[in-house]
Amino acid sequence: xxxxxxxxxxxxxxxxxxxxxxxxxxxxxxxxxxxxxxxxxxxxxxxxxxxxxxxxxxxxxxxxxxxxxxxxxxxxxxxxxxxxxxxxxxxxxxxxxxxxxxxxxxxxxxxxxxxxxxxxxxxxxxxxxxxxxxxxxxxxxxxxxxxxxxxxxxxxxxxxxxxxxxxxxxxxxxxxxxxxxxxxxxxxxxxxxxxxxxxxxxxxxxxxxxxxxxxxxx
Numbered sequence: 001x002x003x004x005x006x007x008x009x010x011x012x013x014x015x016x017x018x019x020x021x022x023x024x025x026x027x028x029x030x031x032x033x034x035x036x037x038x039x040x041x042x043x044x045x046x047x048x049x050x051x052x053x054x055x056x057x058x059x060x061x062x063x064x065x066x067x068x069x070x071x072x073x074x075x076x077x078x079x080x081x082x083x084x085x086x087x088x089x090x091x092x093x094x095x096x097x098x099x100x101x102x103x104x105x106x107x108x109x110x111x112x113x114x115x116x117x118x119x120x121x122x123x124x125x126x127x128x129x130x131x132x133x134x135x136x137x138x139x140x141x142x143x144x145x146x147x148x149x150x151x152x153x154x155x156x157x158x159x160x161x162x163x164x165x166x167x168x169x170x171x172x173x174x175x176x177x178x179x180x181x182x183x184x185x186x187x188x189x190x191x192x193x194x195x196x197x198x199x200x201x202x203x204x205x206x207x208x209x210x211x212x213x214x215x216x217x218x
Contacts, residue, residue: 003150004143006212007105007136012037015101017092019120020045020065022111026138028214029107036105040096042088045108046070060095061088089120090127097131106135125164125207140213148203151210153195158213161190161202168206175200
């Protein structure tokens with residue numbers, strides 16, 4: 001059974017894909033970005049990353065918003081993917097997987113436009129078989145599963161569950177509330193569950209998005 005740890009400020013991710021949403025600003029997200037062995041920037045995300053002194057391993061996208069100065073400076077690291085049927089985050093993830101990365105942390109996936117935030121989460125859920133993906137935001141972390149999995153937690157942690165298909169069978173152990181009749185007929189039904197201890201288990205047979213709030217509820 002796969003086990004999903006909580007992100008930690010001392011962690012050194014093998015690969016971070018930096019999307020072009022709000023730039024990481026919290027202690028945890030900045031620590032993950034600074035500690036990453038490889039940072040792949042999605043197009044214009046490179047501008048803010050370089051402004052902080054970062055050195056991207058690659059800049060991937062259609063390059064419609066990358067400053068010319070960075071295009072020249074990192075000419076050998078620019079990976080142009082002009083196709084318009086997928087967005088730059090999809091392209092960045094594809095490039096990371098092509099480089100052999102299996103565990104990928106996504107930062108900068110939220111903010112700026114609400115529709116992009118929702119779209120990015122759905123995109124990552126669609127790619128859960130391509131790599132072990134997680135999205136770390138300023139308040140919580142999203143993971144994507146479709147089989148029984150264990151999650152590191154703490155008593156009182158707020159947890160939200162979303163299934164893409166309402167026919168998905170889902171059960172939990174270590175959370176305060178059970179899904180009604182082992183299904184989440186609507187995506188809002190799994191919001192704001194609560195962990196009872198140091199871990200919880202989810203058994204599911206379909207694509208499931210798991211959100212853990214990183215700080216205790218106030």
